[in-house]
Amino acid sequence: MADTAVLGQPVTFPFSKKTAKNRVMKSAMSERLATFSSDDPRKRGQPTEELIRLYETWATGEIGIIVTGNIQIKKDHLEATGNAIIDRELSDYLEDYRALARAAKACGSLVLGQLSHPGRQVPITIQSSPESASDIEHPSVAGVLFARPTPLTREEIGDVVQRFAYAASVLFKAGFDGVQLHAAHGYLLHQFLSNRTNIRTDDYGGPLLNRARLLLETIAEIKHTVDDPSFMISVKLNCQDFIYPNDGVSEQESITLTKMLEYAGVDLVEISGGTYELQLAGKSGNNFSREAYFIDFADRLRPHLSWTKVCVTGGFRSASAMVDAVQRNSTDVIGIARPLTAEPFLITEILRGDKLRAKENKFPSSQTYHIAAASSQIAEIGNGYDITDFSNPFNVSRFIAKLQQELPTAMSETAFTGEETHCL
Template sequence: MTDVAVLGQPVTFPFSKKTAKNRLMKSAMSERLATFSSYDPRMRGQPTEELIRLYETWGTGGIGIIVTGNIQVKKDHLEATGNAIIDRGLPSDYLDDYRVLAGAAKACGSLVLGQLSHPGRQVPITIQSSPESSSDIEHPSVAGVLFARPTPLTSQGIRDIVQRFAYAALVLYKAGFDGVQLHAAHGYLLHQFLSPRTNNRTDDYGGSLLNRARLLLETVAEIKSTVNDSSFMISVKLNCQDFLYPNDGVSERESIALAKMLEYIGVDLVEVSGGTYELQSPSREAYFIDFADRLRPNLSWSKVCVTGGFRSASAMADAVRRNSTDVIGLARPLTAEPLLVTEILRGDKLHAKKNKFPYSQTFHITAAATQIAEIGNGYDITDFSNPFNVSRFIAKLQQELPTAMSETISGYPGIF
């Protein structure tokens, strides 16, 4: 029998001194359930009752830490339509809505972190035709999706971004969030600065790893001084490496050095993931636990969370027992089964539902996104372990997607 008791042990974070009641974390998933208007950016980003209902559901799921989907810090720079946004340029900071969301997520004692992000160049041209980034290196088109050439941020622009992250963190702090997570993985803006593939700057924000990390480090420092409460938790999501060819992204060695820098400036939790939207092949099937084994001995204080591919209680428990990681991140399993954590900890379930999709990132992501919308709307969750539901879903998807995308459907890039 699998001994899952280790997963039920609390973990206390070194700098905020906050304690998660167990070792299981709901990783960030873009919910796309906030308001959106294409013609008036001021009417964007407000949490809806569907978004609140989603967190009410996860809030009852016994999860140690709940990380929200990426909340954008600039109203016209979105990862997708329907992103939640915190931006001084909006008519409201939506503080009351975020307060309700935090209350829902925390109702049964979970810690809640708001994930903050800026897409940089990684935004379809249909959403933003003038993106901004570290450099003017355009995102290659992927599966028929086009990206515009970005404008490099000036030093004033960089300062503005840092302040935006801090402003958003302060709103979440006032709303009762336990902390924030900065999204520095998967090819978004903070990652674009980190990676030599997308950053060819010659100023203080390009070149050496320290320079490429400067935006991220300044953002952490600005959040700390703005919120000014040491119990506010800061987490950073990092790629363990970029898995790109040619191999000119962030290397494993650099990721470890970066995690040490983050520990030095008081980051409580480093979540390890991998890849970017550019990644075309499923080469990350092995996921990230081997990297965590090499990272863990380099950190004395910061806690580590590994996310990607965990499905069985025994693999989760083994990883914690072997001290490869302190926390296990789960994303897609919690859209199919929002109460899975409670069931695992009780010993009622040993494995997450196995969906019957053929290998395709598109199917997996859209299926999870569909389940998120179902939970938010209070509908039954489609069971993708049922092959009939899977074939019906694929047929519908192929009808709905533009031709360009359906042609390349099995090669759609991954984010995990």
């Protein structure tokens, strides 16, 4: 039986000096519980009481660090309807974000707001003129269409940097411990990083240092604007894009990039992998046959870092795999997403030794079901309903029948679990 004491150890971050009460992080999951209006962007993105209830629940689950779902920095560039937004052209919703921070921090978790811009990865139903690094269109996937993006001008890139910094400053005022920049999974920051989506010939394209410029400028501007060294900055990165041969961000580039992030004063790098485009097309080359999909990369990354802490996310289900990952020194922090929608108090039980692994759901192998199930459980928790138990085959068949009437689903961050998914 795994001795979970190691998971209960506090982690102090090198630059902010903030301390997480234990080694477990709830990774970002798009909640889609903010307001949305299709015709009036001014009525979008306000946190609702359902969103706050969701975080009240997770707050009591003994989680060391809670990362929110992706909060968008531009009201007309959303990953999905119902995203929370902080856009200086809207109300800052400061009181709502204060309530959210209060709820999530009630039992001593550190709370990070994940900031993102979808770039070209915005469904055409939300944005017909998206912006990106270059004019490379996202292929349609599972019935979701995307428009051809326009490359951002240098001035517009400056505006994006300012927007990230503004959103971070609102979260700082609201009482968040820090932000996480979403630079994984094919969103705008990742579109700049990847030579597949960035073919620019200016200072923001070409060598890795140029492709990383937007991310590095954003980090510098957040530090300058917030002007408080105790405000944490985390970045979510792909360990690689799993596009062969030699396309997208490679493993060596990710290692170099992580070293740049350490120099930039990033406290925590969360390791994920893959992009929506390739994952949904079922072309990812990763091997997801075991827990902790990206742990081998973390092992190769660790010797290159002196300060920045690492969180590996994707696939953790058993206490023994979590303990093993920490004891082998592969990671400082264990990132967990889907198990916490089925069992918000899983970590309490694991830390107490009352439980050895997360509940196993009875869905067939298609990840689309697993993801839709997590989304639906998020809505249930937010609404104060009982959480559907998908370890019960009857609930699973009922859910699948309902889902099949609703597909194709909207494009969303929910496609990113790090596992191979298949077109339906």
